[in-house]
Amino acid sequence: MSAPTSYVYAFADGSRELTDLLGGKGAGLAEMSRLGLPVPPGFTITTQACRSYLATGEEPADLGVEVAQQLAALEQAVGRSLGAADRPLLVSVRSGGKFSMPGMMETILDIGLNDACVRGLARVTGKERFAWDSYRRLLQMFGHTVMDIDSALFEEVLAARKQKYGLKNDTELDTGHLKSIVQEFKSLIRREGGEEFPQDPVTQLHQAIRSVFSSWNSERARLYRAREAIPDDLGTAVTIQTMVFGNLGADSGSGVAFTRDPVTGEPGLYGDYLPGAQGEDVVSGARDAASLDSLRTASPDVHDELAGHLRTLEHHYRDLCDVEFTVERGTLWILQTRVGKRTAEAAFRIADDLAAEHRISRDEALRRVEGEQLNRLMFPRFAQRPCDVPLAGGVAASPGAAVGVVVFDSRAAVREARAGRRTVLVRRETTPEDLPGMIAAEAVLTSRGGKTSHAAVVARGMGKVCVCGAETLTVDETARRLTTRSGVVVHEGDTVSVDGTTGTVHLGALPLIDSDVRTAVESGTSTGALSNAVLRSVAHADSVARLEVRANADTPADAALARRLGARGIGLCRTEHMFLGDRRSLIEDMILATDDDARRSALDALLPLQRLDFVGILKAMDGLPVTIRLLDPPLHEFLPDLTELSVRLATMENPARRDRELLDAVQRLHEQNPMLGLRGVRLGLVVPGLFAMQTRAIAEAVEQRLREGGDPHAEIMIPLVATAEELRLARAEVQQVLADVSGTAGRRIDCPIGTMVELPRAALTADRLARHADFFSFGTNDLTQTVWGMSRDDAEASFFPVYLDRAVFPVSPFDSIDEEGVGRLITHALAGGHKANPRLAAGICGEHGGDPASVHFFHRAGLDYVSCSPFRVPAVRLAAGRAALGAASGGSASR
Ligand code: ADP
Ligand code: MG
Ligand code: MG
Secondary structure: OOOOOOOOOEHHOOHHHHHHHHHHHHHHHHHHHOOOOOOOOOEEEEHHHHHHHHHHHOOOHHHHHHHHHHHHHHHHHOOEEOOOOEEEOOOOEEEEOOOOOOOHHHHHHHOOOOOHHHHHHHHHHHOHHHHHHHHHHHHHHHHHHOOOHHHHHHHHHHHHHHHHHOOHHHHHHHHHHHHHHHHHHHHHHHHHHOOOOOOOOHHHHHEEEEEEEEOOOOOOHHEEEEEEOOOOOOOOOEEEEOOOOOOOOOOOOOEOOOOOOEOOOOOOEEEEEEEEEOOOHHHHOOOOEEEEHHHHOOHHHHHEEEEEEHHHHHHOOOOOOEEEEEEEEOOEEEEEEEEOOOOOHHHHHHHHHHOOOOOOHHHHHHHOOOOOHHHHOOOOOOOOOOEEEEEEEEEEOOOEEEEEEEEEHHHHHHHHHHHHOEEEEEEEOOOOOHHHHHHOOEEEEOOOOOOOOHHHHHHHOOOEEEEEOOOOOOEEOOOOOOOOOOOOEEOOOEEEEEEOOOOOOEEEOOEEEHHHHHHHHHHHOOOOHHHHHEEEHHHHHHHHHHEEEEEOOHHHHHHHHHOOOOOOOEEEEOOOOHHHHHHHHHHHHHHHHOOOHEEEEHHHHHHHHHHHHHHHHHHHOOEEEEEEEEOOOHHHHOOOOOOHHHHHHHHHHHHHHHHHHHHHHHHOOOOOOOOHHOOHHHHHOOOOOOHHHHHHHHHHHHHHHHHHHOOOOOEEOOOOOHHHHHHHHHHHHHHHHHHHHHHHHHHOOOOOEEEEEEHHHHHHHHHHHHHOOOEEEEEEHHHHHHHOOOOHHHHHHHOOHHHHHHOOOOOOOOOOOOOOHHHHHHHHHHHHHHHHOOOOOEEEHHHHHHHHHHHHHHHHOOOEEEOOHHHHHHHHHHHHHHOOOOOOOOOOHHH
């Protein structure tokens, strides 16, 4: 047995509990050895040794001795020795950290070959060509990985030789060719590396170990970790393992196999097999592999043995596993296993199937699927993956599939949408000016910017399909055309298909289908295996969740959709959208009013329209709470744009009086910083009659619904409160109106009255606010902006990309709740609020409510509900259930 402080573990001494030390690969090999699976013998150097090497630049003192001991034991066990010309032992030196980072670090095969051993290998295997080909591969891998020589130089030698001999493939090289290539590789190494290729196998081994250690910090490994949020300080383990050969003839080969289909989740063995090949040939895809059926035909016994081992592994790990395997002259060897990566679709199916097979509990099945995965399954998709070449590829910034005609600016998108046409808005990059176009378009395509560009962030927020940073496209917004690298020109009005899931753009219309999952969730019934799996996991989530899920919805149609998707009410009904369109002139009248009478008559005209909106929404949400927020945005948002209006007036000979008045109003209401200006409760206190009109509309709508036999539950919410006195005054006004309407109606109309908590001062003085509030709703969008002191649109358009690149924060605080800052304020406010008012209800209504990772925090913080956009309701229900189980939040680690 290895001592506890040991740097090296034989496979027999490791286990999967030691993944931190042995890495996923080393731990998996140890676990399989213990289960009795055929694993070529070997040992693993710990991540601790790597950390020490990276810190000091030297191998830890005892490592050499421990490796020598393990190597001796290995040589004894297999009856071959490193460097023994008559019976040479060959090993692979393999990398593998705690988290799988496929292909990101180095692995070197065939260590142990030299000028003498290559002849020994030829003798023992009886395959001279094979021996020289292995030596050639070692020189190439070692020269590149350990001695840092450009791999292209080796490829050039190979290509030149093949041309000279008139050959097309590496496989056609004969022993004589390979011998002279070996000579040339050795001189290449001498010339470019400044040193001879080390003939001493122990030197080879240690140099290889050190280069695997160092590969932890290679550029691509670092990038991969940054993207997958894997910590940089874990280090890699190094596994030294006896080589087995899949390239020894027709009864040999290599492959990969899965216990279930990792793409669809379908049960049953799945994989690829390549006869006469080394493992790397399969993984690299250099040669086309056949399915496992070809192995069944060629060697049924080996196939059945493999199937048996896969069953053992799946039972043992209670999850989808994949393996790398090699067949050497009819003998099966397993070289790697891990719990396999899978698509969102497969994740749901596999978890559900394993639960149905009683291998895991329903709770465990729920832990294994994530809200973000469900979100992905809700989008429409292209009926089949196109086989033609895409016009371009870019960042898959917001998933889904969309078909539309190309437009090059916001105005055109809006115009086409009004005419009932679907569009794809194509821009070099987008700015807040493009917002109307983004809303109108089906998809957004940009040639610049990454996952955090304005286009990407906004599109994701709206659930729009987006591909950004398609750099091979030249977008000419003036000439209204785009050109691909191969010279294809697409004009405004041409149809394209955008796949936000794969990040590709195609010419023409690919057939689209609705997501079965979405249809199933909406209707509550399904026949497909995947949809059934999703329905069962969401139902189980509902049964264990403590957080209630509501939706943000402003129209009866959205409310009805949210309800079908499982929302238990509306957490945020904005009223500002009800003032747009035809009603804009009425609100203009209100703003332009110079006396009380004029203002009152403008408000009176708005009242019945508002009431109608509320009746529709209360009806759609009958029996469930509807939280209505009184008017929030600054008034100038309802007026024409200052510049536009000034230009229009300047070019008119006789501007109408109304236009001049409008311009006056726009100038009067202009603010440097509207986000921090006259809005929310401030408007309510400054504009006489505004909140009263809205409250009256709500109360009368409630009264009407009661008369109609409905069960309305309106709640009235005051936005942007900073001090208890604002809330006290607004509440008094609201209560007065409720009393008036009750009096007229002859029955008591009672609505809970609450406040948004979206300013730091409100959160800090929540105990005082709670005396005047029946509920709190945390507006985490504004709260994040005001806590961080930055406006979201400006920040995302200017410095966010740099901040994310430089890892100032791993994810944007607008995408995922900032627990340390904003989260602390929420916790503080809740404690204060509950202390002052034990019956206080509390929820959140910012966009964070739709982020499954944030939902875990809201659960822990003790909120009663979260509210999110209707489309995200199913994913958030899932997250609420997972949070109650204490499952991993699926946050940054899976991004
Ligand atoms: P990665 O983590 O990039 O997959 P691996 O360490 O798994 O790297 O090795 C790369 C390839 O070499 C794999 O196909 C693997 O099966 C093969 N390989 C590694 N060690 C051996 C060995 N001892 N004998 C035969 N093939 C091996
Ligand atoms: Mg591998
Ligand atoms: Mg707000």
